[in-house]
Amino acid sequence: MNVQNQIPRTGAEQALLALLDQRSGADDAALAGRMGELRRAARDAFAANGLPHRRVEEWKYTDLRAILRSSAPLAAPLDAAAEAEGQFRAVTFPGARRILFVNGQLSRAHSDLAGLEPGLTVVPLASALAGGQGAVEKLGTLAPQRYDGVLALNTALAEEGLVIRVEAGAQITRPLHVAHVFTLDAPAATFTRRLLDVGADARFTLVESFQGRDGVAYQVNDALELFVADGAHLDHVRIQEDSAEALHFASLMAETGHKTQFHSFALTTGALASRVSLYGRFAGTHAHVGLRGATLVKGRQHADMTLLLDHAVAHCESRELFKTVLADEARGVFQGKIVVRPDAQKTDGRMMSRALLLGETAEMDNKPELEIFADDVQCGHGATAGELDADLLFYLKARGIPAKEAEGLLIQAFVGEAIEFVEEDGLREAIIARAEAWLKARAI
Amino acid sequence: MPAVQETVDLARSIDVDQYKYGFVTDIESEKAPKGLDESTVRYISAQKNEPDWMLQWRLDAFRRWQTMEEPTWARVSYPKIDFQDYYYYAAPKQKVAPKSLDEIDPEILATYEKLGIPLREREALLGIQPSSRVAVDAVFDSVSVATTFKAELAKAGVIFCSISEAIREHSDLVRQYLGSVVPVSDNFYATLNTAVFSDGSFVYIPKGVRCPMELSTYFRINERNTGQFERTLIIADEGAYVSYLEGCTAPQRDENQLHAAVVELVALKDAEIKYSTVQNWYPGDKDGKGGIYNFVTKRGDCRGDNSKISWTQVETGSAITWKYPSCILRGDNSQGEFYSIAISNGYQQVDSGTKMIHLGKNTSSRIISKGIAAGRSENTYRGQVTAHRRATNARNFTNCDSLLIGDKCGAHTVPYIEAKTASAVFEHEATTSKISEDQMFYCLQRGLSSEEAVALIVNGFVKDVLQQLPMEFAVEAQKLISVSLEGSVG
Numbered sequence: 001m002n003v004q005n006q007i008p009r010t011g012a013e014q015a016l017l018a019l020l021d022q023r024s025g026a027d028d029a030a031l032a033g034r035m036g037e038l039r040r041a042a043r044d045a046f047a048a049n050g051l052p053h054r055r056v057e058e059w060k061y062t063d064l065r066a067i068l069r070s071s072a073p074l075a076a077p078l079d080a081a082a083e084a085e086g087q088f089r090a091v092t093f094p095g096a097r098r099i100l101f102v103n104g105q106l107s108r109a110h111s112d113l114a115g116l117e118p119g120l121t122v123v124p125l126a127s128a129l130a131g132g133q134g135a136v137e138k139l140g141t142l143a144p145q146r147y148d149g150v151l152a153l154n155t156a157l158a159e160e161g162l163v164i165r166v167e168a169g170a171q172i173t174r175p176l177h178v179a180h181v182f183t184l185d186a187p188a189a190t191f192t193r194r195l196l197d198v199g200a201d202a203r204f205t206l207v208e209s210f211q212g213r214d215g216v217a218y219q220v221n222d223a224l225e226l227f228v229a230d231g232a233h234l235d236h237v238r239i240q241e242d243s244a245e246a247l248h249f250a251s252l253m254a255e256t257g258h259k260t261q262f263h264s265f266a267l268t269t270g271a272l273a274s275r276v277s278l279y280g281r282f283a284g285t286h287a288h289v290g291l292r293g294a295t296l297v298k299g300r301q302h303a304d305m306t307l308l309l310d311h312a313v314a315h316c317e318s319r320e321l322f323k324t325v326l327a328d329e330a331r332g333v334f335q336g337k338i339v340v341r342p343d344a345q346k347t348d349g350r351m352m353s354r355a356l357l358l359g360e361t362a363e364m365d366n367k368p369e370l371e372i373f374a375d376d377v378q379c380g381h382g383a384t385a386g387e388l389d390a391d392l393l394f395y396l397k398a399r400g401i402p403a404k405e406a407e408g409l410l411i412q413a414f415v416g417e418a419i420e421f422v423e424e425d426g427l428r429e430a431i432i433a434r435a436e437a438w439l440k441a442r443a444i
Numbered sequence: 445m446p447a448v449q450e451t452v453d454l455a456r457s458i459d460v461d462q463y464k465y466g467f468v469t470d471i472e473s474e475k476a477p478k479g480l481d482e483s484t485v486r487y488i489s490a491q492k493n494e495p496d497w498m499l500q501w502r503l504d505a506f507r508r509w510q511t512m513e514e515p516t517w518a519r520v521s522y523p524k525i526d527f528q529d530y531y532y533y534a535a536p537k538q539k540v541a542p543k544s545l546d547e548i549d550p551e552i553l554a555t556y557e558k559l560g561i562p563l564r565e566r567e568a569l570l571g572i573q574p575s576s577r578v579a580v581d582a583v584f585d586s587v588s589v590a591t592t593f594k595a596e597l598a599k600a601g602v603i604f605c606s607i608s609e610a611i612r613e614h615s616d617l618v619r620q621y622l623g624s625v626v627p628v629s630d631n632f633y634a635t636l637n638t639a640v641f642s643d644g645s646f647v648y649i650p651k652g653v654r655c656p657m658e659l660s661t662y663f664r665i666n667e668r669n670t671g672q673f674e675r676t677l678i679i680a681d682e683g684a685y686v687s688y689l690e691g692c693t694a695p696q697r698d699e700n701q702l703h704a705a706v707v708e709l710v711a712l713k714d715a716e717i718k719y720s721t722v723q724n725w726y727p728g729d730k731d732g733k734g735g736i737y738n739f740v741t742k743r744g745d746c747r748g749d750n751s752k753i754s755w756t757q758v759e760t761g762s763a764i765t766w767k768y769p770s771c772i773l774r775g776d777n778s779q780g781e782f783y784s785i786a787i788s789n790g791y792q793q794v795d796s797g798t799k800m801i802h803l804g805k806n807t808s809s810r811i812i813s814k815g816i817a818a819g820r821s822e823n824t825y826r827g828q829v830t831a832h833r834r835a836t837n838a839r840n841f842t843n844c845d846s847l848l849i850g851d852k853c854g855a856h857t858v859p860y861i862e863a864k865t866a867s868a869v870f871e872h873e874a875t876t877s878k879i880s881e882d883q884m885f886y887c888l889q890r891g892l893s894s895e896e897a898v899a900l901i902v903n904g905f906v907k908d909v910l911q912q913l914p915m916e917f918a919v920e921a922q923k924l925i926s927v928s929l930e931g932s933v934g
Contacts, residue, residue: 057517342851357866361833366861372876375848380875385863 013050015071020046020156035129038140042155045147052149058277061333061365062304064149067273068247072219074157075103075188083107086181091209091239093430096177103182104190104220105160119170119202125161125193136163139195142225142253144279144308151251151277154223158193164206168199168229175205175235175424180220182212182246189219196224200257201231205424209239210248210270217245217272224250230257230284235264237427239434242270244299250276256316258284265422266293267431268303269438275304282344285315292320292422294415294431296438298327298359306335311344314374320351323418325411326362327442336381337369344374351381356388356414358407408439466726469555469666476533478669482506485639488533492608492642495615501623505638508629515632518795519824519856520764522700522737530702532640534667536584552584555664578658578689579604581645583674584666591645593657600656602686603648607675610646617648621679625708625745625772633704633739633766637673641706644674649684649715658914660689665725665736671702678708680715682748687718689917692725692761700763701726704739713748713775718756720913721769722921725761732791732820735763742769746778749804754781756912758921759796760928768826770799773807773835780809783909785921787928788821788853797827797858802838802868813844814906817853818929824856831868838868846876847905849898849929899926 009017020043051068052059086102087110099111099122106124113122128136140155166172178194198204212218220242228234242248248271256262268274280289295303309318324332334353355364368381388410396406415435422428476487485506489499514525536552579593581604597604603614610618626634645661665672680686692703703725709717719742728735738761744753755769771780782798800809809829817823823846831838846855857874879901887897903910903922910918 345851355863357863357868360866361864362866363862363864365863366859366870366872368857368859368872368874370846370855370857370874370876372846372848372856373854375851375853375878377848378875378877380873381857382874383859383861383872384870385861386869387866 009050010065012068012071016153017047019071023157035136035139039156042152046149046152046156049147049149058306058335062275062302072187072189075105075184075190078102078105078107082183083109085183086110089183089211090179090181091211093175093177093207093427095426096175096207098177098179099162101160101178101180101192103184103188104192117172117174119167120172121165123163125163126159128163138197138227139225142255142279142281148251148277150221150249151223154191154193154221154251158191158223161193164194164196166198166202166204168202170199170202172204175207175427177207177209180210182216182218184218185213185216187217187219189221191221193223197227198229198232198234200229203233205235207237207427209241211241212243212246214243215245216243220246220248222250224252226254228254228256228260228262231259232257233261235423237422238266240266240268240270240274244270244272244301246271248274252276252278255281255283256287256289258286260284260287263290263421263423267434268293268295269297271301273302275306278307280307281310282313282316285313288317290319290421292418293322294418294435295324295332296415296435297330297332298442299330301330304333308337309339311338311340311347311349314343314345314347316344317348321418322353323415324355324364325415326355326357326359326364328359329361330359331363333365335367337371338379340372340374340377340379342373345376347374347377347379349379353383355385356411357385358387404443408443411439412436465724469551473534473536473667475531475667478531479528480532480640484532488640488642491533492611494611497619498611502639505628505635509635509639512632512635518766519822520766520793520795522764525702525737529669530671531667531669532671533642534670578660581606581661583643583661583663600653601650602653602655603646604659605646607644607646607677614648617679618646618677621708621710622677625710625743626706626741631741634706634741637675637704637706641673641675644676647678647686647688649680649686651681652683654684655686658687658689663692665701665703669699669701671704674705676707678717679710680712680717682712683714685716687914688720689914690721692723698734700734701736703736707742709744709753711744711746711748711751711753714750715748716752717744718754720756720917722758722917722924723761724924727761727790727792728763730790736761737764738762738767740767742767743772744770745772746775746780749775750777751775752779755798756783756909758924759784759786759794760924763792765794765796767796768798770801771809772801772803773809774803776804777806778804779807782811783912784813785906785909786823787816787925788823789819789928790821792821795824795826797825799828800840802831802835804835806837807835808839811842811844812908814909815844815846815855816849816902817846817855818849820852822854824858826858828860829870830862831865833864836865836867838865840870842872844874847902848876848878895930898929902929
């Protein structure tokens, strides 16, 4: 990748490099050992490679050199007013325990950290790093081998976040909701990171949400590392409703053990440009992973969902279903790659991406990939793109349903196919309601 | 036959290392000096008595090529090619230009006979081989040695000759269309080809003519260390139709030979071109030694409304295949098709697929790709389907299936599907699996050997594509598939 050295640095890259430089002194002093090493490596990698751009295959459709025009400064420390506003703005899910992050920082005042269920520990990332607790050992171990500029920035700059541990065997039915809200009226950048370690045979539900003040072009860089130990069951829901001017970049890394169940669902309606990079790795046999998502975007929004699923061991099953609704001039990107390693016999992988183009100039770029080195496998993928079925519309209109309403019903049914995989009733209903709200807002 | 002998024969027949067309024709040839520089380009152009514009075009391409870098994005790996280590021009020595087939070196005629490509019209006309009424342009190393049925084609107004001849005789047509589908600096290999292409076929079907017979080119690389760079240009004028076949073989050699062709198709209003390829270059021996490096740029331009271009390919040979026959659907209501069977065995590496670029209104395309990987081979489908803003009502259906035989091979699928208009309807599906135990059991239980069973199942797997081939080719291809997969079971 020497070629990239010759490309002139963009303004955003220069600003980020300066920020990294400025932080490096403090870091090196404060963080000895593993974390210091990780940060140094991430800084060096970013200095060498910069922001990912369209000549980098994984970022072909989402060119950060073009999208990230300037790098916003880090958000100012929290004050009580911001915390109160965050508390007011953040979404709540009935029955869930909520932990609140405002402008990328933990709001202790408004987080429900008392009386945690037995077997559950939640530690702020900063304390975990300072205390060198055991779970931090795992930080960064799931990072992909190939350079990912967004993740490198997160590794180098994220100081806020959580380390969540679920003890082996703990059956925690109450979902844990980590809400992120941006309240400032000037653009700022936030870097947050969470690590969730689910012990053997445990059960847990994690919900994450991202929201912010309309009209502000803030920048979110978030990372989540998930370890699902043998026999554990993890449900994960991610709701991204950032402001229509914001930039949202997320890295999600997961490793599943033997006989695990891992289900993840992502609802994306926010941000001017968003990208979720999901790296999943099967480390134990007989695991089942289901990844689903619904993306509804309009205007000039750009939403990218990129997955890399590594079937490293035999007898695992993966199911992916992603639905994208594109109104106006919105652009959707789906890149999904299933890798089946030589020994991963009896792998069963199915991936489907379906896009509905409502706007005449909407664009969908699909790139489903299979990379298979074992012979006794069943793998497939499908990708479709198209407008609403005229026959179905006619059918509904013929029964007296007004055109707009008929359209809404069809779109709802379209994304519903993915949403219905959310097992927990309350959560599923809440997601359906949010999708409906998007449709209503569009109809007005 | 005694049982021992039977076993010996069987063992021999299932050796991967057996390539039917691996013989060498012992014939004197004239070669350009080894290596590549401007003088090589000038030498080739001079050998062909080309007009100056052609030489300038080649030189321009050569200069651009020198600034280009070899592409590395394909999923193939091979030692760096030393482009100075090849002969860029080799022609069988001929004292006087042959006036008829009788004057062609009998060695060459015998070679084509051995390959099953009769160049003697007489036999065909006498009905000795009634099925082979196919006009053939035979390319031996760098030059076209014979074109059959020329007179009969001329009656219909069809021009079918070597590209060198066309540059001299039909210079206007060539100048108008050559390089208009694959521009000079399209990609590294196409640019190299533009600089040093030695021969190839030229076809022009005039307005409203349905070409009276199948046209065919047969490529043979014979010389050691030569690169073959052929250039094919096919133009179907308004309302014309042509079906064109292409076949290729090469002798068994330890070194890797280079083949970088460019094929350009132009279909004007209401025209249709059907292009079928059976590529059986020498794939290398069972240890992956030798074989042809096949870097090919094939592209068709549906320039007129209601035009249609259909690519069918059966890829069984070559150590490395890098080939993406594409369609630019420029005209309204134009159609593009791509049917492919790519089989890799031994240490072969295939990275092949297609591009369908929808530009006009109501355009449609269809892609059926069947990849079969056996041995230690790597087989990749790489395709792109794009509908541009103004390509309203674009339709695409893609189906790519891969079959894996053995656990040392790899099958990969890399499609890019880009819809930039809401009215586009794109459907893509891909699967990868192995031959099911049930299917095998069913065949074995009925007395088929495992080799036969695999051949039968594979033939079923590729049937959708085989149906698209002209009849003679389909039979040939079916045999080729069984031969290619020999040694892959057990």
